[in-house]
Amino acid sequence: MSSVHSLSRPGASKKQAASVQFRNVTKRYGNVTAVDDVSFTIEPGQLVTLLGPSGCGKTTTLRMIAGLEMASEGQILIGGRDVTNLSAADRDVSMVFQSYALFPHMSVLENVAYGPSVQGASKKDAYEMAMEKLSLIGLKGLEKRAPSELSGGQQQRVAVARALVLEPQVLLFDEPLSNLDAKLRRRVREDIRELQQSLNLTVAYVTHDQEEALAVSDHIIVMSNARIAQTGTPRELYEEPADLFVADFIGDANIISGDLVSVSGPTAQVKIGNVSLLLPHRNAGHGTVKLAVRPDAIFLDENAAAPGALAGTVRKASYLGTQVEYEVDSAIGELFVVQYGRKEPIAPGTPVSISFAEQRGVAIVPNA
Structure with a gap:
């Protein structure tokens, strides 16, 4: 299920959606090249999915946007600002991870308010920010519950609220639905898409699930062997695959x-x-x-x-x-x-x- 690490700076206020740009970005671990000369742009307010099989480089790419991994070569820009060498805390992004890891001893409200609290907000302000986001994603009335008293879908929403609470410029999702059953996956992906569109969020979303990618994305970046195989709209990838790998992988x-x-x-x-x-x-x-x-x-x-x-x-x-x-x-x-x-x-x-x-x-x- 999904943990959220808030990676935003304190004092965040309402802000415009930001673009994300990779310019010839490479990531190496010793002799292994995990991401190889990758370039793309995510336009402000778009949901772009990084799609591909295990080991293709999609999660490493997402972690480089977050600042959890540093690029070996190339340049990364968020909102036109060069963040290539900036730490995660200085990038104004939030990430929803694959495993929930919500604090079990804290209530839903305390979980969501945790980020603002540790970054200097007063308890009153942090709780107000948390309640605003819980209301936004339909969890008002559940703020006093423990995570263990929630369904998987509700825990996922708490994770999203934690990521949204400091209103980051960019929201990142790493396989956010992988631990939900099929019916719940459909409902939660629709919730994420609706939230992204209504708030005009810039979202980078990692999945290996082709149907999930086709359902939620403005654009899809298909990765294979550390490189981009094809970029396009869901329809373009489905109807006009660039090569045999994309044709076979999509659909x-x-x-x-x-x-x-x-x-x-x-x-x-x-x-x-x-x-x-x-x-x-x-x-x-x-x-x-x-x-x-x-x-x-x-x-x-x-x-x-x-x-x-x-x-x-x-x-x-x-x-x-x-x-x-x-x-x-x-x-x-x-x-x-x-x-x-x-x-x-x-x-x-x-x-x-x-x-x-x-x-x-x-x-x-x-x-x-």
């Missing part, structure tokens, strides 16, 4: 081969077996191309002889309530398929015809 894409046979303006004719599709060419040349095909952009028809379709056989079907997931054997390899709204799954062993959506969910992956 469970099927990576298949096709043959680009002709180009006309911005579109190309691509053949997948005996199926022909018109797709944006994305500067790909004639010949074999790699395609990222989303699971819900593949259609299955129990009429196994449908014209202009691939032949396949359902190997496995999993009913998940709102959707059915299939593994389908075909001439182009095994495909992962998702169908929504179907009550009865197609039985394993059933021959099917396979077709593809042209307008969404199928993209040529350049330079693959």
Whole structure:
């Protein structure tokens, strides 16, 4: 669950959201390069997610924004101010960590008021600041409870209130939902997004969960092997992946081969077996191309002889309530398929015809 360390200066007042800028930032630990020549900008008032698998450098990047790690090379600016060599206490940011670690012997109010108190605010002022934030995030009335008397979602809100209480220029989240159950994760991520937008906060948010990133972000920075693989809006990353890693990492894409046979303006004719599709060419040349095909952009028809379709056989079907997931054997390899709204799954062993959506969910992956 999540602990909050307040990293802001005392005496903070209402202030404008700040930008965050990395200029060719590298972080090394001995011979290991954890972050390699990374540059990006988070605009004021945006929620930008650092997304990637374990060990890609996303958490180290977040900790360098916070000042908990110092850059080996490059420059870090917050609100246009060079903070590269400043300590965490001088950066005017707050961080919500993965583990809650709320003080168990303190009430909710005392936990939230702790930051202002240790930074010089009077007890009265610290409690007023804490109550304002508890009211803001919907915990008014629970201020006298101990953390152990709260649900996981309520503890998460206390953690956010602790981070907000000194009104930092930038708010940082490190895997804030990883210890919540699936239903609660959805609700708390919506709360975080609503709070970020209503307060016009600049937020850097780390997760390895693609769905979480797509749901909350203005922009996503996908990291792989200490570098940035692609930056863009959730839709850009999903519909126009820059390479095979991004295509595979975002949204469970099927990576298949096709043959680009002709180009006309911005579109190309691509053949997948005996199926022909018109797709944006994305500067790909004639010949074999790699395609990222989303699971819900593949259609299955129990009429196994449908014209202009691939032949396949359902190997496995999993009913998940709102959707059915299939593994389908075909001439182009095994495909992962998702169908929504179907009550009865197609039985394993059933021959099917396979077709593809042209307008969404199928993209040529350049330079693959």
